[in-house]
Amino acid sequence: MSQIIIDHISKIYVTKKEAQLALKDISFTIEDGEFISVIGPSGCGKTTLLSMISGILEPTKGSITLNGHPIEPKTTNVGYMLQQDYLFPWLTIENNIMTGMRMKNTLTAESKEKALFLLQKMGLFEKKDLYPNQLSGGMRQRVALVRMLASNPLFMLLDEPFSALDYQTKLKLEDLVFTTLKKERKTAILVTHDIGEAISMSDRIILLNSQPGRIHRIFDVPKSLRDKVPFEARQSPQFTEQFNIIWEELESLESKKTSR
Numbered sequence: 001m002s003q004i005i006i007d008h009i010s011k012i013y014v015t016k017k018e019a020q021l022a023l024k025d026i027s028f029t030i031e032d033g034e035f036i037s038v039i040g041p042s043g044c045g046k047t048t049l050l051s052m053i054s055g056i057l058e059p060t061k062g063s064i065t066l067n068g069h070p071i072e073p074k075t076t077n078v079g080y081m082l083q084q085d086y087l088f089p090w091l092t093i094e095n096n097i098m099t100g101m102r103m104k105n106t107l108t109a110e111s112k113e114k115a116l117f118l119l120q121k122m123g124l125f126e127k128k129d130l131y132p133n134q135l136s137g138g139m140r141q142r143v144a145l146v147r148m149l150a151s152n153p154l155f156m157l158l159d160e161p162f163s164a165l166d167y168q169t170k171l172k173l174e175d176l177v178f179t180t181l182k183k184e185r186k187t188a189i190l191v192t193h194d195i196g197e198a199i200s201m202s203d204r205i206i207l208l209n210s211q212p213g214r215i216h217r218i219f220d221v222p223k224s225l226r227d228k229v230p231f232e233a234r235q236s237p238q239f240t241e242q243f244n245i246i247w248e249e250l251e252s253l254e255s256k257k258t259s260r
């Protein structure tokens with residue numbers, strides 16, 4: 001079980017020149033097994049929020065807890081999937097996956113077996129002795145997904161994991177990540193610039209406003225869309241309806257930002 005409570009957090013960045021309020025009074029709860037997306041104009045604080053949920057960055061005010069306890073970057077088992085795959089070029093695919101678990105101290109006979117099983121399910125078992133540069137971008141992100149899931153993290157942070165991929169690969173990976181996380185009942189937070197991706201993958205979408213970053217609106221994705229895999233959800237008329245609502249809200253924030 002993984003419930004994350006974000007309780008009235010604010011973040012001020014202090015530089016030599018100035019103090020900047022990056023996030024202001026953010027509160028929401030991510031329920032166990034829920035998939036949340038965070039969207040908003042550039043610079044609204046999405047990465048800052050994710051860094052605080054990971055425990056890497058401390059909020060200036062407020063608290064973030066996982067099942068009632070603070071999140072410790074060294075001891076809390078958090079899964080990451082980022083825009084870059086961060087695979088080690090000098091290690092084989094198999095060793096890349098195992099190294100992640102070794103570093104987290106979660107490498108056991110069971111987790112190794114699970115990793116190889118996942119690799120097989122992702123159609124990459126035959127590639128296990130190859131090096132990352134011998135794989136396509138989409139394959140490398142699938143390896144990153146296996147690496148993340150194999151160590152059985154308590155929750156996942158996904159920071160633009162598909163944005164460097166071509167459109168077709170991105171759509172296929174969205175389906176793969178969606179079905180895998182649903183099956184594993186993992187709690188996940190996705191940061192994305194892609195409204196369509198947020199709608200087709202999430203249970204709820206948090207739209208942040210900028211300067212300072214604060215919650216503008218939280219959208220519940222209709223159940224009829226949540227029950228579909230992202231590729232199918234994107235074909236549905238309800239998807240277009242949701243897309244237009246969120247697009248208009250985001251546009252209104254962008255235009256307020258440029259008129260300031």
Ligand SMILES: Nc1ncnc2c1ncn2[C@@H]1O[C@H](COP(=O)(O)OP(=O)(O)OP(=O)(O)O)[C@@H](O)[C@H]1O
Nearest residue numbers: 013014015020022041042043044045046047048049
């Ligand atoms: N280490 C830092 N020191 C000072 N200011 C920072 C730092 N990191 C981020 N900021 C500022 O905080 C604000 C939020 O930045 P953040 O990167 O979290 O936004 P974002 O929504 O992820 O942006 P983008 O969509 O462009 O990736 C920005 O104004 C940024 O300039």
